Amino acid sequence: MTKFEALGLDKTLLDAIADLGFENPSEVQEKAIPILLESETDLVALAQTGTGKTAAFGFPLIQKIDSNSRTTQGLILSPTRELCLQITNEIKLYSKYEKNLSTVAIYGGASITDQARQIKRGAQIIVATPGRMKDMISRRLVDISKLDYCVLDEADEMLNMGFFEDIKDILSNTPDDKSTWLFSATMPREVSTIAKKFMHSPQEITVGTKNAGTSTVQHEYYVVSGRDRYPALKRLADTNPDIFAVIFCRTKRDTQRVAEKLIEDGYNAGAIHGDLSQNQRDLVMNSFRKKQIQILVATDVAARGIDVNDITHVINYQLPDEIETYTHRSGRTGRAGKSGISMVLVTRSETRKIKAIENKIQQKFLSKTVPTGSDICGIQLHHLANKIKDTEINDDVDEYLPAINEILKDVDREELIKKLISAEFTRFSNYYKKSRDLNSGERGERGERGERGERGERRDRSNRADAPTSGSVRYFINVGEKDNYDWMSLKDFIRDTVGLEQDDVFKVDVKESFSFFNTDAAVTDKILATFTEFKVEGRFVNVEVSKNPGGGGARRDRKRSGGGGRDRGGYGGSSSGSGRDRSKKRDRSYGKSESSGNRRSSSSKKRKSDFF
Numbered sequence: 001m002t003k004f005e006a007l008g009l010d011k012t013l014l015d016a017i018a019d020l021g022f023e024n025p026s027e028v029q030e031k032a033i034p035i036l037l038e039s040e041t042d043l044v045a046l047a048q049t050g051t052g053k054t055a056a057f058g059f060p061l062i063q064k065i066d067s068n069s070r071t072t073q074g075l076i077l078s079p080t081r082e083l084c085l086q087i088t089n090e091i092k093l094y095s096k097y098e099k100n101l102s103t104v105a106i107y108g109g110a111s112i113t114d115q116a117r118q119i120k121r122g123a124q125i126i127v128a129t130p131g132r133m134k135d136m137i138s139r140r141l142v143d144i145s146k147l148d149y150c151v152l153d154e155a156d157e158m159l160n161m162g163f164f165e166d167i168k169d170i171l172s173n174t175p176d177d178k179s180t181w182l183f184s185a186t187m188p189r190e191v192s193t194i195a196k197k198f199m200h201s202p203q204e205i206t207v208g209t210k211n212a213g214t215s216t217v218q219h220e221y222y223v224v225s226g227r228d229r230y231p232a233l234k235r236l237a238d239t240n241p242d243i244f245a246v247i248f249c250r251t252k253r254d255t256q257r258v259a260e261k262l263i264e265d266g267y268n269a270g271a272i273h274g275d276l277s278q279n280q281r282d283l284v285m286n287s288f289r290k291k292q293i294q295i296l297v298a299t300d301v302a303a304r305g306i307d308v309n310d311i312t313h314v315i316n317y318q319l320p321d322e323i324e325t326y327t328h329r330s331g332r333t334g335r336a337g338k339s340g341i342s343m344v345l346v347t348r349s350e351t352r353k354i355k356a357i358e359n360k361i362q363q364k365f366l367s368k369t370v371p372t373g374s375d376i377c378g379i380q381l382h383h384l385a386n387k388i389k390d391t392e393i394n395d396d397v398d399e400y401l402p403a404i405n406e407i408l409k410d411v412d413r414e415e416l417i418k419k420l421i422s423a424e425f426t427r428f429s430n431y432y433k434k435s436r437d438l439n440s441g442e443r444g445e446r447g448e449r450g451e452r453g454e455r456g457e458r459r460d461r462s463n464r465a466d467a468p469t470s471g472s473v474r475y476f477i478n479v480g481e482k483d484n485y486d487w488m489s490l491k492d493f494i495r496d497t498v499g500l501e502q503d504d505v506f507k508v509d510v511k512e513s514f515s516f517f518n519t520d521a522a523v524t525d526k527i528l529a530t531f532t533e534f535k536v537e538g539r540f541v542n543v544e545v546s547k548n549p550g551g552g553g554a555r556r557d558r559k560r561s562g563g564g565g566r567d568r569g570g571y572g573g574s575s576s577g578s579g580r581d582r583s584k585k586r587d588r589s590y591g592k593s594e595s596s597g598n599r600r601s602s603s604s605k606k607r608k609s610d611f612f
């Protein structure tokens, strides 16, 4: 008998669990499932993110629902569309052997009539965001008057987001004798209020310490001067070549700015914040999930939906105003039993806030120093050596080997390694050669170059970040690397198609399946007119002005891009550490060697990317 079986779960669920590869129940599952299966009770369960709460309520819910009846019996409320979709997805996986059980997601930003139609077909379980749910109730598109179970998932976040009134409204449309199951990472006063007001003597279970941060997360802080935040951030990223991180900023503006700088500096970065359209946010999230974006810069609100496992680092570019928020941020890493690191950049005067957080999360921070340029060079070298060691040999090189061996015949192994490493490494070490100590209070030699110059590489003029953008317009286009574009070829394509001059198209950021570019506002009409009902190889190529209202309309704001991307066609997904500028350089020469440059084989791209 497996441990899941011992909890009282039926065969259909056990089979699905086996398919998912879950071996043992997590703590919250072990505690919650028997209670929920055995009795009709209200429940308050406190457990951190990544502890398996979805299954803790999902398994019992699926088992208790009568799938032969089409009545809506279970409602799961969750704070964001993103989470809503994830829960729906999980529930569908859990119930895959449950014939006739239908689960429908209800959330804003998508067609309400489509959702209503799905519900009409019969949905025993609805997973919804409070806003859209309330909307649908008031339009009588959904009937929850026969509900048996209501789950409030991530209750603290829902309340944080101001959904109290909506939740109250929704619950008032449900029968009194239903069971309410509340799941939350933390127990702020608002959550206790909900529990008192809407629940009947709930049983309570707690996993780990109340309000404690995830214990698999190590917390670190770095003291830097305010203006060194950005260079320090880069060093933290460079120290971790395989980083897969979320960086939190306090404002949308900073979020966009940091992401743009990272992209300009050659990182696989992207931004997610409230000024982006839903479509843009989805694309960025998808790229992040697929690890085409390695560094996601986010505001707290936009990050509420981020539920991605494997995040290695959370970096607090600035501390949040509320300590509670820190817990949510750091909980994005260390999920599903994996370890993670939450880093905080603070100025000297902010160090006292660290104490306050330590008290709250009941965990100590490590005080760390920002790595020096030479530390980073060492790490990168090591990474490079390993990368070479692990590179899969491509048999296609065989036919060229005799000629290559001939050239290298007088170079011995040791020398060959030195040369190989140097070829890749010299440029990188140049970035950091004159770098200074960024640790506040222990300032070392000041480099003669500013931090922008720390990666001394010059970018191509025509695509450079400081190309004239005042009066420029940013566009979104639905083609990217998967259509075999890199920044040069996409630029050529747009320029040739619209009939523009060499430098009219700039700031081209190519991502896997979409891209961004800028032009002068004067040609916007021409661009949009050209790309109306425009097809390439039978497929619509669509261009929209990138939606980023922002405030003020200052130069910086106009430069806003939606999701970030790197104009380095073909390197998507490879964690290139700091070979980024090099890869770019290579891209350029490869791009040029092809006539009109639009199409080049993705296999040749792959091979190159393997190198770093």
Ligand code: ADP
Pocket (backbone or CB within 6 Å): 021, 022, 023, 024, 025, 026, 029, 047, 048, 049, 050, 051, 052, 053, 054, 055, 307, 309, 335, 336
């Ligand atoms: P929470 O809602 O507490 O943040 P989730 O329910 O989203 O956590 O679960 C986090 C991840 O752990 C998911 O990918 C899920 O599939 C996985 N998971 C859940 N329960 C188990 C288990 N018993 N064994 C292994 N993985 C699990």
Ligand code: MG
Pocket (backbone or CB within 6 Å): 050, 053, 054, 153, 154
């Ligand atoms: Mg969850």
